[in-house]
Amino acid sequence: MKKANIVVIGGGTGLSVLLRGLKTFPVDITAIVTVADDGGSSGRLRRELKIPPPGDVRNVLVALSEVEPLVEELFQHRFEPGNSLSGHSLGNLLLAGMTSITGDFSRGVQELSRVLNVKGKVLPATNQEVVLHAELEDGSLVEGESQIPLSGKKIKKVFIEPEKPAPLDETLLAIEKADLIVLGPGSLFTSVLPNLLVPEISRKVKESKAWKVYICNVMTQPGETDNFTAADHIKAIYDHIDMPFLHAILVNNQKIPFSYSQRYLEEGAKEVIVDEHRLKEMGLEVVADNLLYFDNEYLRHDALKLSQRLISML
Known part of the structure; x- marks a missing residue:
């Protein structure tokens, strides 16, 4: 029996956590990884x-x-x-x-x-050096992935230089063959979106017949997604990519212990509210489950639970 092809797009800790779970299942995995980091x-x-x-x-x-x-x-x-x-x-x-x-x-x-x-397979989003920029709500510009969350202002949009870096042929082929395409989890503007800003990658993702799902972050990220709801995450993606292309969003509905909420609050982060009505208006299937693993200090997605949920979508 042919193995299902899963393409995962992102970067940062969230992507690594997910992949540790997915590799335990009999699926073919391609990870498309951001190369916008500059810290x-x-x-x-x-x-x-x-x-x-x-x-x-x-x-x-x-x-x-x-x-x-x-x-x-x-x-x-x-x-x-x-x-x-x-x-x-x-x-x-x-x-x-x-x-x-x-x-x-x-x-x-x-x-x-x-x-x-x-x-x-692990494939960089592009073989070229790219620089990530952000335009903030007040019109000012910030250069560099590591500097963007430090601005303290709301991000209007991000863009890369050069504007049209070439992806690998292998990347485009993997997207074409995919049965499931997964975005995230990870920093929305600095880990997930930089991959989609490579025009050929976003074009192929939009054209793909695969089931496409976004894994929503559990907590907001200071300087990046302050006060964002789940639907705000999706809107930000669509604002950059010009058209709706996702089928589903995977969200956590497990209760967060008070001690963890307080710790995050001290760092300027809070739980992402799942505004289900708005998500459904956007045409998305909302898949909710207990997805958390608690380490000593931080919340993490449970790699196995997350992977099982994704595999069930196949």
Whole structure:
């Protein structure tokens, strides 16, 4: 029996969490990963070596890898402050090194995928360096993914330079073959949307016959989605992509313990309200479930519950 093809589009921690769950199911996974990051180790390597930032790709490779825990730990190891390697993770350096050896970032990602025995394909949204910009509600502009949430003003729209970077042929083919296309979870403006701002990717997603679902974040993100409801997330995507194309939204309906709500509130975040009526007016099927996992400090999506819900949509 043919395996279902699932394409997951995003970046950041949310994408990695989801993929750890999905890889336990008999499906073919393609992860399309943002290359808009410009902070930390990724930003330094990007500026110094003129390569796409490796950080989000590194996390996704690790999430989909099937290697000994020690190898995973080694790949994620971050050097301590005090020398020229301070703050760099070994995985970022290996990706930079493989890019140098192969002369091509996406080729470097594929070679490391083999080393890490990755289940599925990991594809950067584009092989080019792109810079993310935001236009804020007052008309001012902010340059750089890491700077956008720091503005303290509402984001009107984000855009990339160059405007039309070329995606990989493999990426377009994966979208074409997909049975299910998943957006998120992750930072709306800085992890999810940058992938869709590559015109050929958004065109292919819109044309695809696959079932398309957005996984809504559980909490708002300070400086990015302050006071956003679930429908506001969808509206922001449609404002950038020009037409409705999603079939469903997956939301959490599990009660958040008071202690966690308070901790998030202190950081300027609160629970995303699921305005079901508006979502249904947008033509979306609203799929709600208990999707949370609680670590010591933060809420996370439960990778297995999330994956099971997505698999059931097939």
